[in-house]
Amino acid sequence: MDDEGKSCIPAEVSDILESVSFLDMVGNPSPMESTVLYNPEEQEAYQPLKVFLRVRPFSVAELENHESQGCVTIEDPQTVILHAPKESSAMKNSERGIGQSVHRFTFSQVFGPETSQSEFFEGSTKEIVRAYVNGVNGLVFTYGVTNAGKTFTIQGTSKDFGILPRSLDMLFNHIRGRQYLKMNFKPYLSSDVKKLEDAQVKQEEAIKAAILASLKEETESISGAVTNMCHVELTSSNCTSKNQPSDLLGEKNFVPLDTPRTNTGQRTQASVWISFCEIYNEYVYDLLSVLSTSKNQKRRVLRICEDQGGNSYIKDLKWINTQSTEEACKILKIGNKNRSFACTRMNEQSSRSHSIFSIRLLKLTDEHQPHVLGVSELSFCDLAGSERCNKTQAFGDRLKEAGNINNSLHILGKCIAALKQNQNPKMKPSYIPFRESKLTRLFQPFFCGKGKACMIVNINQHASMYDETLHVMKFSAIAKQVIQTILPKSLGYFPPKLVGGDGKPIVRFDANTSLDDLPGCTEASTEEEVDITILSHEDLLKTTENLKEKLVAERQSKLLLEVKIRREMAEEMFRQLLETEEAWSNRLEDMKDSYEEKLESKFEMYKEAIKKHAYMCAMEQLEDHYVPIEEFIAEQEKVEDRESKILQLERQLDEQSQRLLALGSPNSDILTTENGMELDLANKMMKRANEGLQKQCTEKDELIKSLKLKVRKLNETLLEANEGYRKMAEENSRLKHTIMLKDQEMNNLQNWAKRVLELEETVSSLQKELEHKKHFCIEEPKQQKPRRGLLANLKSTVAGTASTPLGKGWGKCEDVSTPSRKHVLFAHKTKE
Numbered sequence: 074m075d076d077e078g079k080s081c082i083p084a085e086v087s088d089i090l091e092s093v094s095f096l097d098m099v100g101n102p103s104p105m106e107s108t109v110l111y112n113p114e115e116q117e118a119y120q121p122l123k124v125f126l127r128v129r130p131f132s133v134a135e136l137e138n139h140e141s142q143g144c145v146t147i148e149d150p151q152t153v154i155l156h157a158p159k160e161s162s163a164m165k166n167s168e169r170g171i172g173q174s175v176h177r178f179t180f181s182q183v184f185g186p187e188t189s190q191s192e193f194f195e196g197s198t199k200e201i202v203r204a205y206v207n208g209v210n211g212l213v214f215t216y217g218v219t220n221a222g223k224t225f226t227i228q229g230t231s232k233d234f235g236i237l238p239r240s241l242d243m244l245f246n247h248i249r250g251r252q253y254l255k256m257n258f259k260p261y262l263s264s265d266v267k268k269l270e271d272a273q274v275k276q277e278e279a280i281k282a283a284i285l286a287s288l289k290e291e292t293e294s295i296s297g298a299v300t301n302m303c304h305v306e307l308t309s310s311n312c313t314s315k316n317q318p319s320d321l322l323g324e325k326n327f328v329p330l331d332t333p334r335t336n337t338g339q340r341t342q343a344s345v346w347i348s349f350c351e352i353y354n355e356y357v358y359d360l361l362s363v364l365s366t367s368k369n370q371k372r373r374v375l376r377i378c379e380d381q382g383g384n385s386y387i388k389d390l391k392w393i394n395t396q397s398t399e400e401a402c403k404i405l406k407i408g409n410k411n412r413s414f415a416c417t418r419m420n421e422q423s424s425r426s427h428s429i430f431s432i433r434l435l436k437l438t439d440e441h442q443p444h445v446l447g448v449s450e451l452s453f454c455d456l457a458g459s460e461r462c463n464k465t466q467a468f469g470d471r472l473k474e475a476g477n478i479n480n481s482l483h484i485l486g487k488c489i490a491a492l493k494q495n496q497n498p499k500m501k502p503s504y505i506p507f508r509e510s511k512l513t514r515l516f517q518p519f520f521c522g523k524g525k526a527c528m529i530v531n532i533n534q535h536a537s538m539y540d541e542t543l544h545v546m547k548f549s550a551i552a553k554q555v556i557q558t559i560l561p562k563s564l565g566y567f568p569p570k571l572v573g574g575d576g577k578p579i580v581r582f583d584a585n586t587s588l589d590d591l592p593g594c595t596e597a598s599t600e601e602e603v604d605i606t607i608l609s610h611e612d613l614l615k616t617t618e619n620l621k622e623k624l625v626a627e628r629q630s631k632l633l634l635e636v637k638i639r640r641e642m643a644e645e646m647f648r649q650l651l652e653t654e655e656a657w658s659n660r661l662e663d664m665k666d667s668y669e670e671k672l673e674s675k676f677e678m679y680k681e682a683i684k685k686h687a688y689m690c691a692m693e694q695l696e697d698h699y700v701p702i703e704e705f706i707a708e709q710e711k712v713e714d715r716e717s718k719i720l721q722l723e724r725q726l727d728e729q730s731q732r733l734l735a736l737g738s739p740n741s742d743i744l745t746t747e748n749g750m751e752l753d754l755a756n757k758m759m760k761r762a763n764e765g766l767q768k769q770c771t772e773k774d775e776l777i778k779s780l781k782l783k784v785r786k787l788n789e790t791l792l793e794a795n796e797g798y799r800k801m802a803e804e805n806s807r808l809k810h811t812i813m814l815k816d817q818e819m820n821n822l823q824n825w826a827k828r829v830l831e832l833e834e835t836v837s838s839l840q841k842e843l844e845h846k847k848h849f850c851i852e853e854p855k856q857q858k859p860r861r862g863l864l865a866n867l868k869s870t871v872a873g874t875a876s877t878p879l880g881k882g883w884g885k886c887e888d889v890s891t892p893s894r895k896h897v898l899f900a901h902k903t904k905e
């Protein structure tokens with residue numbers, strides 16, 4: 074989208090517009106289009122929205138001004154190519170690599186600048202008019218920038234009639250000779266009929282006379298022009314013959330109006346009524362209101378209401394009985410005078426509002442005892458120009474108008490985009506904002522299967538309007554993909570209802586539906602959007618009173634509804650709480666069991682580990698200090714042997730000492746001399762014994778040393794064993810810590826249980842409130858549902874477990890007084 078001013082195309086639509094691929098524009102079928110439709114009825118029911126393009130010729134003035142040509146090229150009857158002129162944003166964008174400078178669009182039919190009004194009517198609108206006279210509602214709307222030829226296409230000029238007068242002519246030719254000339258059956262609400270009292274008929278006649286009188290001076294010219302049209306333009310019709318019906322409709326498949334006859338063989342008759350209104354600045358005005366011609370009087374704003382079938386209609390809109398095309402054209406002219414024209418810079422007679430001209434055809438049985446057989450409506454909507462504010466250089470009121478025009482077209486764009494999106498089964502259905510503008514509210518039934526619509530896109534070939542025209546074309550590319558679903562009459566329609574002059578039902582044509590089904594006053598029940606600024610003081614008071622009554626009734630019904638909803642909600646909440654409680658208690662049990670199992674298995678694991686470790690340590694020690702028993706015995710024997718030897722030697726030493734003492738006595742000299750030899754011998758022996766002893770001592774020392782070494786090694790082994798023990802103690806403390814954490818988790822679980830208890834209290838308070846409400850409603854108090862046991866169970870379990878030292882969920886069924894298996898186990902572990 075360009076950044077110049079506010080676009081009439083919404084951002085969402087713009088996004089889609091930008092994403093509309095070149096292939097889409099050349100007419101690739103949408104998902105719905107590509108769906109195979111097997112029977113002709115289905116094909117009739119699902120049709121893409123017909124979009125016709127009409128290219129306006131250059132005016133003499135434009136040709137004189139050398140308006141650049143060549144922007145629009147018609148390739149074939151369905152395709153048109155747009156070439157961006159140099160100065161356009163599209164060209165600038167394409168030069169920057171964004172978008173293309175050439176675009177191809179396809180339409181149901183493209184009508185070039187040389188197309189006459191008659192050719193255009195034949196090729197575009199005739200089909201809808203044909204369906205209309207057979208009872209199918211129709212809508213024709215023109216879309217395009219200002220000065221593109223929308224009004225020219227619908228209304229034409231006094232010499233060159235547009236599709237509207239031609240449709241009227243076709244209709245009147247069709248019903249010629251079977252027209253119901255009395256005015257006592259009048260359109261009512263969206264598709265009902267009101268039977269008027271005589272006084273009301275007179276009033277209708279007076280209104281019509283007043284309207285026609287306001288254009289008396291121009292009657293001649295219009296009459297002449299219409300006659301002219303019949304004689305000159307409609308060459309294919311027998312319009313010249315007043316008594317013969319037109320053969321415009323004389324084609325295959327067309328069922329003439331007089332074909333259906335009632336069971337009693339009565340001929341059908343037709344009554345035609347027209348209305349003309351405009352939507353200006355989001356207000357609906359009646360263009361046929363006589364008062365509106367007075368300059369000083371403020372125009373009355375009309376409201377859009379809905380009937381019981383949800384169909385929108387304009388409340389208090391004037392419907393004028395019309396007996397001929399001439400009359401209808403006169404009325405159109407009067408309406409045009411009231412239309413909000415304002416000079417814009419681009420079009421001298423630019424229409425700044427959306428105008429809607431509607432024709433209602435009432436099919437009746439014969440005059441003596443008339444019954445309504447059906448009502449169909451054909452509307453022509455001339456939309457205001459879709460240009461942006463800055464192009465028209467709008468300020469003040471014009472800017473406001475442009476804003477409102479843009480807004481309603483913006484909503485129309487959103488609706489069309491949403492309709493297209495909703496047809497795609499792969500996309501998420503989106504809300505269609507029909508109610509966001511008056512225009513789309515009135516168009517809604519046509520897009521919801523209650524009529525046939527067709528869109529006429531008008532463009533001019535101005536280079537200066539290229540960007541605007543491109544947006545119009547992109548918009549139409551989306552509109553073309555919207556599939557219209559025409560509902561069969563049996564579906565979605567409320568059959569026409571005949572009401573009396575007071576608006577109360579007289580006859581209903583649906584035998585299956587009784588009159589009791591109808592609301593007392595449909596109108597009153599469906600009224601909305603009251604514009605209080607247009608009401609007098611008395612009206613305001615009356616309205617206030619009515620509203621007060623309605624409010625009281627509404628409040629009562631709302632209160633009952635609220636009580637009902639609250640009760641349902643409370644029951645639902647209670648049920649949910651019980652379910653939650655059950656789920657939580659189950660979960661709690663499961664968690665407890667799983668933690669118990671985990672803890673037990675961990676204890677077993679650690680026990681095994683400690684045992685294994687102790688065994689390993691013992692084995693290592695055994696390996697280090699292992700001495701074979703034989704060696705040990707041999708060593709022992711050696712030691713004993715040596716000890717006995719030492720004892721023997723000590724005894725010998727004692728003996729020697731005694732001998733030496735004996736030798737030291739007075740007769741020792743004698744002994745010395747006598748025993749000198751013996752002493753030497755003894756000394757030698759002692760020396761030898763001494764040496765032997767010394768040797769034995771060194772051996773003993775070595776043995777002691779080796780024993781000390783062994784003792785030291787044993788000490789070291791002891792230290793290692795101590796270290797192992799210490800590690801095991803640490804492991805043990807870690808285990809204790811893990812157990813503590815598990816305890817905390819169990820605490821958390823208990824907290825959850827408490828929460829469940831709190832919820833239970835909430836439930837009981839809700840129940841109390843419910844009881845209170847029940848009293849309020851003076852209803853039989855219901856027996857409170859017996860509480861499920863789980864909550865109580867949980868409560869007692871939690872209370873029981875909380876009192877135990879390790880509490881926290883150990884053993885749900887164990888006796889508190891007897892120490893549980895886990896307690897003993899845990900105590901044992903702690904001890905370890």
Ligand SMILES: Nc1ncnc2c1ncn2[C@@H]1O[C@H](COP(=O)(O)OP(=O)(O)OP(=O)(O)O)[C@@H](O)[C@H]1O
Pocket residue numbers: 128129130186217218219220221222223224225226420422423424425456457458531
């Ligand atoms: N097909 C046509 N042949 C000849 N003249 C045309 C054609 N279409 C439009 N014109 C002339 O172009 C001028 C503008 O047309 P018209 O008023 O219908 O535009 P518009 O789209 O209704 O503009 P706005 O939205 O401002 O009302 C008129 O003078 C009309 O007579």
